[in-house]
Amino acid sequence: MAPIHPWFGDLARDHAPVWSVRQIRDALVRELRDCGTRLEQDQVPVEPFVIARASYLELYAATRKLLDLIHRTVRAEAPTLGGRLAALGVDPACGEYPLFSTNDGLEDHFWSAMARPDIVIGPDGPQFIEFNVSGAICGPAETYFFNKVFTEAYGGPEAAPFTGYHAFPARADLFEAICAQRGLPKSVALIGSPLDHHAEGSTYFDVEVEYLRSRGFDARFVPPEELPHGLGLPGRLDYPLALRYFATADWSDRGVCLDGVRAVLDAGCLLVPPQSSSLLANKKVLGWLSEGRPWMDEADRALVQRYVPWTRVVTDDRKVTDADGLPVRLPQLLKTDRKSYVLKRAVGMMGRNVLIGRDAPAEHWDRAVDAAVATGDHIVQRFVEPAAYPLRISDEEGNRSQQVDVAVVLSPCLIGGRPAGCYGRYLTSGLPGVIGEPSSGAMENVIVSERLDTPLPAATAHEVGS
Known part of the structure; x- marks a missing residue:
């Protein structure tokens, strides 16, 4: 086994699960059956990635600071959308960003509302290798199910030796704030497709719909084939707020028509995050940060030097x-x-x-x-050489556990400026590779904090850039 990077913390295995390896494996396969997660034919994790409390909180603090810097950087390049596209080398006629809105300045609001960077732990700690800024980020549903299984497998909420933040409460808090600010009814549609997440069915979205309903929302999942009538159009717009739970490039590549989304936008629906969020996700922005901008102060440059390769x-x-x-x-x-x-x-x-x-x-x-x-x-x-994490996984039959070194990509979510859970992907071979590519064989898991005597700080909101 490789030496454990000190950033992960003390990984003493003092707590054993109360469930058997077979019980954990079967529960993960059952709960994640509609998420497109590779579990049935592979070895599965029998524990979450548990890291030191200080390291867990550092992920969110650094994500928030870098997201703010990315947001400021794109705004500083040009005062207009056209100027920002030109700075990024994007031809508006290419159709890469087809869903810009003219709705009440929407494109200058909420464009940093949802973000999930990808991070590897290098020799000096976390390194942000890219930033996903969109509503179409994998992780919220997957981490919900992993958390559910592991918490029960390790004795329940009070006994499990780990804890963490969660995406669904953060997203519901964001929607509540938007409805209150804009005087909207407490209703929201989740516009997406199971195919976007290699999922088998709409239950991938249904679990969040049920959570939103438990928070008092009129909520529903709407696939592309039900647009725009799924939101009440062409008559009354029943859902003036919707989550853009898809990437336009995915739908365009699959030949999914975007006319229904366009009709929803033109009818005044507040589609969050707006298309402008895609500009923040453009990897050229990380290049600009790494090279430096004239307006950046010493703190900005130190932040980039610390966290961006x-x-x-x-x-x-x-x-x-x-x-x-x-x-x-x-x-x-x-x-x-x-x-x-x-x-x-x-x-x-x-x-x-x-x-x-x-x-x-x-x-x-x-x-x-x-x-x-x-x-x-x-x-x-x-290239950042990723540090190894010794993760316990099942054997191929799912009856016993074994410890293997894996290279993990950590992906903390920020929603409405709040910590919203941390998604993890890794290769069971332990070899680094392009983990995001579906053909890579990457596995998934949740990343949580060690449990201490004091609870995690409250997941308070920070102002979402406008």
Whole structure:
């Protein structure tokens, strides 16, 4: 076993589950059956990722500060939407962002309302390798079910040796605040598709719908084929607030028509998060932060230096410094030292269009660098060697547990500025790779805090940028 990184904390195994490995495995398969989670044919975790309280809270504090900095950075690039698209190199006619709204300044509100970065633990601690800013973030339902099973498997809420924040309360709090601010009825529609999450059925969304109803909302799940009439149109708009629980790129790639969403927007529905949230998720923004902006102060630069690996937008004329401190063009550096870098398309998700230099043949890598230079739509990031976590998983039969070293990607959610649970993905082989890609075979889990004598700080809201 590899040495345990001190950031994870003391992983003493003082608490054993009260359930058997078979009971835990069967419960996870049952509860996560509609989430598209790979469990039935694979070894499953028999415990959550439990980390030190201070480390758990650091994830959310750093996420909040970096999200605010990302938000300020995009706003500072240009005062208008058109100017921001131009700065990011996006042609408005390309159709990549088809759902901008003109509804009461919606595009300048709530665009940082929901975020989930992807983080690896490098030699010096957390490193933010990308930022997902959208409503279509995996994690809320998955972590709900993992928490449910593990809490019961380890003796119930009062006995389990771990605790954590949760997404559903944070999202309900956000919706309540929006309804109160805007004078809207307490109703919300969740617009999405199970296919977006590789799920089998709508129960992926139904569990959150039921929670919202328990909080007094008139809530319902609406798939694309039921738009716009599922919200009451063309007559009365029954749901003036809706969660955009989908990525436009996913629906466009699958040939899903967006006319129903467009009709909902044009009827005045407040679709949260708005399309502008996608600008914050553009990976070029991390390149801008890493390179630095003239307006950034020392605290801003220190924050980026601490948490963001070296990142640059790939262009032919960009000059950087090589290992000997000599100036060199960026493409030349990437070709001479490919094993130190990762190439990523600026707009993408789930590990698509990500190439790890050390895993790529030199010829393939060089062609990819040339293509990135030609298109201007990629960033390059220094590779971060992930620290190993010793996780207990079941054997293939699901009868016994074994401890294996895994490389985990940690994804804390912020919803309405509140901590909202932490999603985790890993490879059972323990080898690093493009974990977000569905074909990678990555497994899922929840990341929680060790339980101490004092409870977690209250998940209070912070102002969502506008």
